[in-house]
Amino acid sequence: MEQPVLGNKRVLLRPMQPSDLEVLLEVALEPSLWEVGLGRIGSREDLERYMQAAFREREQGLCLPYVVIDKETGEVAGSTRFCSIVEMHKRTEIGYTWIHPRFQRTGLNRAMKFAMLQxxxxxxxxxxxxxxxxxxxxxxxxxxxGIGCKQEGVFRHHMITWNGHLLNSVYFSILREEWPEIKERIFGKYDF
Incomplete structure (x- = not known):
């Protein structure tokens, strides 16, 4: 599966490569990113394992991992990916998203989600x-x-986090037939 570069005026999403280790490490070592959630990156070795798993899944056609770049500053802000790709059923998940706190609440995440959903x-x-x-x-x-997803339900004790907590996963989705209205209502007011 070929992985395209995605983006708009605000964000650039380029395919993650092994050479991104150093720039992603600066972001990934921010402890607040891992306070809630499944995984945790606390060292260079953790990030190396995380990236290697992403590359293996990309080779298997299961995910498309990206490096997130803020076009306003030119800085690497974090990472995201299309994951749980099931081509036969034409569905995917947007996940594994982590953005350094200084880029949160700046519109970057919304621009990124718009590029990916589009x-x-x-x-x-x-x-x-x-x-x-x-x-x-x-x-x-x-x-x-806030980006128009519909909450579908909670999978109780769905996964075990890095610190042993039983995680309840809340699932959301957007369907193809909902996209035109969401695109106009939610994203139409932005100049992406």
Whole structure:
């Protein structure tokens, strides 16, 4: 599966490469990114394992990992990916998103989600895009609702986090037929 570069006026999403280790490490070592959620990157070795897993899944056609670049500053802000790709059923998930706190609440995440959703529905032809988060992550849940996602339900004790907590996953989605209205209502007021 070929991985395209995505973006708009605000954000550039380029395919993650092994050479991105150093620039991503500066972001990934921010402890606040890992307070709530499934995983944690606390060292160079953790990030190396994380990236290697992403590269293996990309080779298997299961994910497309990206480096997120803020076009306003030119800085690497974090990472995201299309994951849980099921081509046969035309569905994917947007996940594994972590953005350094200094880029949060700046519009970067919204621009990134717009670029990804637009590609998924308008170019890739997906029928469904899923997002999920830890039930405790109120900020992430509100962000998903804020981009027009519909909350579908909670998978109780769905996963075990890096520190042994039983995580309840809250699932959200956007369907292809919902996208035109969401695109206009939610994203239409932005100059991406």
């Amino acid at each position: 590609y998924a529905f308008e170019t890739w032809g997906m029928n469904r895009v899923e997002l999920k988060t830890d039930e405790r992550n109120e900020k992430s849940r509100n962000a998903m609702l």
